[in-house]
Amino acid sequence: MPWKDYITDVIGLSVSAGLSYTLYTFVRAGKEVADHLKITPEVTIDTDLISLVSENGGSMLACVQGMVQATDGSIKSLARPEVTGVLWRHTIREHLVAQVMGIWMNDKRTIDSTLNTVPFMLMQNGIGVQIADPGKLDGVDLSVVSDKFDAASNSLTDHLWGWMKGVRITGTQQTEEMLVEGTRMLGIGKLVLRSKSIYLEYTKNIPYIMTTRDKKTVIEDIEAPIPFLRFFSLLAAVGAAVCTYRIAKRWYKKWRKDIKRRAEERVLEEARARREAQNNDLPESLMCVICCDLRDVLLMPCKHVCVCSDCALKLSPRVCPVCRTEIETIQPVFYS
Missing domain, CATH: 1.10.287 (Helix Hairpins)
Known part of the structure; x- marks a missing residue:
């Protein structure tokens, strides 16, 4: 095969x-x-936290909860300067309608996305847990500070050209998201004790996230x-x-x-x-229908004795030459 x-x-x-x-x-x-x-475990940020981490060998997996607070300077919102935060993301998306298999469908694509962070901590009871390397956070729940959509002012030529290309721009959306100071967050990661300070770091065993959930x-x-x-x-x-x-x-x-x-x-x-x-002088009734040699095999299931063993082996397709029935087995014929 x-x-x-x-x-x-x-x-x-x-x-x-x-x-x-x-x-x-x-x-x-x-x-x-x-x-x-x-x-x-879910641990409380208090004066006993350093002792708890120290008892676990200087590091432990934990969930801690506290208020977000910048360590040094915070980030101000562009659209609302009175709002400050520690993680800022600005995304520009282009909205469009695209023709797919003759059907116009709404779509959008990201043109630019900017992320900015500053060192911050989770504060509780006057004690803080420093968030190590905020850029490595697997997930952060951000608040939308500003979301502005500017409709495209397309001319007739733009509409015609967009119709020919199968893509028409409908507008641009600018979204500003922040991790706002004062937000109560749950931090998940590995607590590490360094120089009498507690840091929340990345670990592969559990997700490294900051969430309001x-x-x-x-x-x-x-x-x-x-x-x-x-x-x-x-x-x-x-x-x-x-x-x-x-x-x-x-x-x-x-x-x-x-x-x-x-x-x-x-x-x-x-x-x-x-x-x-056998004697080569054969009667015609015993001659192979193909090569005239001795008919010495029986074709099954049609039971015709019409070919010799050599020709039976060479039949292609594998069917009886007399009745064209497909050959399943070949059996020898004995003459007395």
Whole structure:
């Protein structure tokens, strides 16, 4: 059986197995993060925090809650200077309508996104926990300080040109987001003691985030996609199993066919040896319809005795020369 007969199933097996493994990896990673986060303690920022971290070897996974406060200077909002924060993001998006398969659909694309941070801490009871390297935070809940949309003033030429290109600009949106000072946040990460100061740092075991949500909600958000990922992982695994079964089934059929073929070849060799021992002066009724040699094999299931063993082996397609029935087996014929 040529390799091309297996190519579809091999591709299906590769894709299904790869997809199943990838989804399973996501499930396992999400479950591990959620499990680590469940056992991560929520500690209070107070005078006993340094002693607690010190007792745990100078570092520990923890969730801490406090008010956001800049360590040095804070960042002022461009649109509202009275609002100050410690993390600032300014995003410019272009809104447009694009033609997709003859249908005009709304879309938008980011033109520019600027992020700026300053050192800050979480304050509680007059004590602060320094946020180490804010740029490495996996997620931060930011407040929208300003959101301005400027409609495009397109001329008739712009509209015609946009219609020809399939893309028309409708306007520009400028969004300003900030982590505002005084916001009560939950910080998740690794508490590290350095020179009698506590830092919240990145760790690979739990997410490094600043959020206005509580710990329970964060865990629920992490666990929410796991059942769906597990279902699709199992679905892909079933696909891989089906492709494996199809490949094994074809290989088995080929193996059985090869065994049957070798058995027929042995039968034909025996028939050929007997034919060579026979007298060459044969009546026409015993002559092979192809080469006029001795008819020494029986074709099944049609039961015609019409060819010699050599010609039976060479028949292509593998059908009876008399009735055109597909040949399943070949049996020797013995003359007394």
